[in-house]
Amino acid sequence: MTSRRICVTGATGKAGRAAVAHLREHGYDVLATDVAVTDARAQGVLQADLTDYGQATEVLRGTDAVVHLANIPAPGLATPAVTFNANMSMNFNVFHAAAALGLAKVVWASSETTLGLPFGHGPEQEPGAPGELRYAPVDEDHFPYPATTYALSKVASETVAAQISRWTGLPFVGLRISNIMEPDDYRQFPGYWPDAHSRKWNLWGYVDVRDVAAACRLALEADVTGSSNVIIAAADTVMNRPSRDLLAEVFPGTPVTGHLPEHGTLLAVEGAKRLIGYEPAHSWRDEIHDR
Numbered sequence: 627m628t629s630r631r632i633c634v635t636g637a638t639g640k641a642g643r644a645a646v647a648h649l650r651e652h653g654y655d656v657l658a659t660d661v662a663v664t665d666a667r668a669q670g671v672l673q674a675d676l677t678d679y680g681q682a683t684e685v686l687r688g689t690d691a692v693v694h695l696a697n698i699p700a701p702g703l704a705t706p707a708v709t710f711n712a713n714m715s716m717n718f719n720v721f722h723a724a725a726a727l728g729l730a731k732v733v734w735a736s737s738e739t740t741l742g743l744p745f746g747h748g749p750e751q752e753p754g755a756p757g758e759l760r761y762a763p764v765d766e767d768h769f770p771y772p773a774t775t776y777a778l779s780k781v782a783s784e785t786v787a788a789q790i791s792r793w794t795g796l797p798f799v800g801l802r803i804s805n806i807m808e809p810d811d812y813r814q815f816p817g818y819w820p821d822a823h824s825r826k827w828n829l830w831g832y833v834d835v836r837d838v839a840a841a842c843r844l845a846l847e848a849d850v851t852g853s854s855n856v857i858i859a860a861a862d863t864v865m866n867r868p869s870r871d872l873l874a875e876v877f878p879g880t881p882v883t884g885h886l887p888e889h890g891t892l893l894a895v896e897g898a899k900r901l902i903g904y905e906p907a908h909s910w911r912d913e914i915h916d917r
Contacts (some may be wrong), residue, residue, distance in 0.1 A: 745829060757771075802857045
């Protein structure tokens with residue numbers, strides 16, 4: 627796409643800061659906005675509450691496209707009802723305002739949790755219930771299995787995006803982002819290695835924040851129509867053990883479909899590669915050499 631003025635919501639968050647910097651480095655004019663503007667990092671960020679439709683409209687006015695990263699970012703940070711209602715109102719307001727204003731594209735943060743996380747609740751699971759791992763690596767077809775109101779807010783928002791896109795022709799790209807890590811976060815990874823169960827909840831997945839920022843730009847630039855949702859993860863896991871060994875210990879009997887490299891991700895990124903050209907470039911293995 628040729629759009630150059632981009633609104634980035636949630637601009638003071640981990641992904642938001644990286645996306646703003648990355649887009650500016652690639653020549654984009656970025657309007658950064660967030661609801662909480664409290665420190666030096668946030669200077670130059672327009673304060674707006676996107677649960678208010680009028681404010682959502684005003685921050686998008688005059689921009690060509692939006693990278694919408696503003697949401698309560700995980701379950702457990704607020705009550706279930708607050709999480710669902712806040713995320714749904716923010717997402718609807720941004721999606722609808724973008725369509726009403728004639729923006730060229732919406733790129734937004736969906737979540738890996740839509741795929742069934744947390745995995746491995748235990749043997750009492752009913753077939754098809756949230757937490758059941760049906761096969762690995764998990765891809766876009768392992769959807770929807772929301773286990774929390776946070777995940778439900780993302781599943782419902784993907785439906786809203788699809789319908790607004792159908793009504794208006796506005797392209798949407800939802801990024802089902804894994805657990806975002808900055809380089810300093812990699813120091814905690816050796817603590818996971820003794821116990822394979824400690825990070826089973828998302829199949830030992832993660833994604834470098836720099837790759838998230840790149841995915842946002844690639845989604846803006848991709849030639850897409852309709853509403854699509856793709857997994858954004860690293861190419862490997864957080865563990866120093868082969869991925870098949872992890873599955874055999876924690877999820878025995880799980881079918882392994884397709885090619886799985888020795889330490890390959892169990893959150894498949896091939897869909898993102900096909901749709902937007904995403905190629906994860908960063909790994910903890912480049913930062914931690916004692917493994």
